[in-house]
Amino acid sequence: MLAGSVGFYRRHLIFLTGKHSWPSKVEETILKPFSELRNVKLTASTGAPSDDKLFDAFLYPDRIMFRKLDETHIPKLAEYLAKSRLPYPLHSPAPLINAQTLYQCGLDANWQNIHMHETWLVCIHKERDQCCGTHGPKILEYLRSELKINETEKDFFNFKRGSVNVLGCSHLGGHKYAGIMLHYPSGHWFGDVRERSDVNKIVNSMKNGLIPVEFWRGRNAGNISQADDNFYSTEMVVDADDIIVQVVENKLLKELKGRKGDRLFELLKRHDIDIDCTCGGNLECATCHVYIESPEHNDEIDMLEYAQGYTNKSRLSCQIKLEKQHERLKIKIPK
Ligand code: FES
Structure with a gap:
């Protein structure tokens, strides 16, 4: 590794x-x-x-x-x-x-x-x-x-x-x-x-x-296993409400800066990450599907089962509101 x-x-x-x-x-x-x-x-x-x-x-x-x-x-x-x-x-x-x-x-x-x-x-x-x-x-x-x-x-x-x-x-x-x-x-x-x-x-x-x-x-x-307050991208200037998430797409890692309260699918779209969100975040399509390390499914489990490539790490990105607990959250985009 x-x-x-x-x-x-x-x-x-x-x-x-x-x-x-x-x-x-x-x-x-x-x-x-x-x-x-x-x-x-x-x-x-x-x-x-x-x-x-x-x-x-x-x-x-x-x-x-x-x-x-x-x-x-x-x-x-x-x-x-x-x-x-x-x-x-x-x-x-x-x-x-x-x-x-x-x-x-x-x-x-x-x-x-x-x-x-x-x-x-x-x-x-x-x-x-x-x-x-x-x-x-x-x-x-x-x-x-x-x-x-x-x-x-x-x-x-x-x-x-x-x-x-x-x-x-x-x-x-x-x-x-x-x-x-x-x-x-x-x-x-x-x-x-x-x-x-x-x-x-x-x-x-x-x-x-x-x-x-x-x-x-x-x-x-x-690094990923030695989390540290200083782990931010070269270009990023952060303040207290900024939340950095790490996105892996096509084997490339990108760090995105969101704000507390942002919905994850909006942040991904804003940075041209390739996901569809056909229903606009209304929990009706499962096209905003992503993988994360420790998912808690809340209310989305019924819709999640329609997601292509569904696993026990699946989540719907429209259902994740960024909080401080999501700092350095690692997200993988399905192929
Ligand atoms: S955008 Fe449709 S379920 Fe998330």
């Missing part, structure tokens, strides 16, 4: 090493000075540092590039990680709010906002796992060609709007799911990526705000 296979973490520090191979355990070797940092995942990447003797690193979801760090910056980084707030919602495009904290921690000369920038990581860590070493480099090449990225790893200190980096990296976790890809700032992880067509499907789905479920492993700080 791919979905739910991402270990829980909130922040990710991705170092530029300029190398394509690393010792098996980077946290105990080349990144050892940083291993005392708490609550942050450490990864080495192929991106080249601006100075061979110093460290440059991306920090997500903060969307910061740290430049020219040395060991004297480690306590300052630790202080920043402890004091700064995460963006809320975690993957929202809200402007960076921690500039003052960076200043207070003595890091004001070492950071750059990469708010408009995207990073793709592909695990190529053959010293840690042979499968990642086999599939990773191919996936990296497919991804670069799919995104038309010709850069060398030295080219990317220009974080203009819409710029993208594609980097090979050290062990991400879960190598039995190789090839593994990870996208920031969305925080989506993908696994079992093997073919050029797999990469094409992931990239094109993401461009359209969709997630291909057959490759999806989860997301930083939250």
Whole structure:
């Protein structure tokens, strides 16, 4: 089962090493000075540092590039990680709010906002796992060609709007799911990526705000099995009456934002999900049939039995009024 296979973490520090191979355990070797940092995942990447003797690193979801760090910056980084707030919602495009904290921690000369920038990581860590070493480099090449990225790893200190980096990296976790890809700032992880067509499907789905479920492993700080308040789409800004539901249609996952009191079939129609609602929500047709995990049928059971593909997970979407209890409800659309 791919979905739910991402270990829980909130922040990710991705170092530029300029190398394509690393010792098996980077946290105990080349990144050892940083291993005392708490609550942050450490990864080495192929991106080249601006100075061979110093460290440059991306920090997500903060969307910061740290430049020219040395060991004297480690306590300052630790202080920043402890004091700064995460963006809320975690993957929202809200402007960076921690500039003052960076200043207070003595890091004001070492950071750059990469708010408009995207990073793709592909695990190529053959010293840690042979499968990642086999599939990773191919996936990296497919991804670069799919995104038309010709850069060398030295080219990317220009974080203009819409710029993208594609980097090979050290062990991400879960190598039995190789090839593994990870996208920031969305925080989506993908696994079992093997073919050029797999990469094409992931990239094109993401461009359209969709997630291909057959490759999806989860997301930083939250996935289906580790529910978390921060599990929202990149584009979504939510308030107290918003309710996010997850819809799987044709094996693609989409997150929809509804409002408390919305009827589910109206939300699905509003987002062009392919269901009929022939009777207009009057409990007379069963064409608004959907599947959900723990259905409570209430009064609709008589009509439900006329629904095509009826199972014990069936419900009529016109009979579901969105309440807070439906937050992150997972809905499957019948074929
Ligand atoms: S729309 Fe007809 S029963 Fe739901």
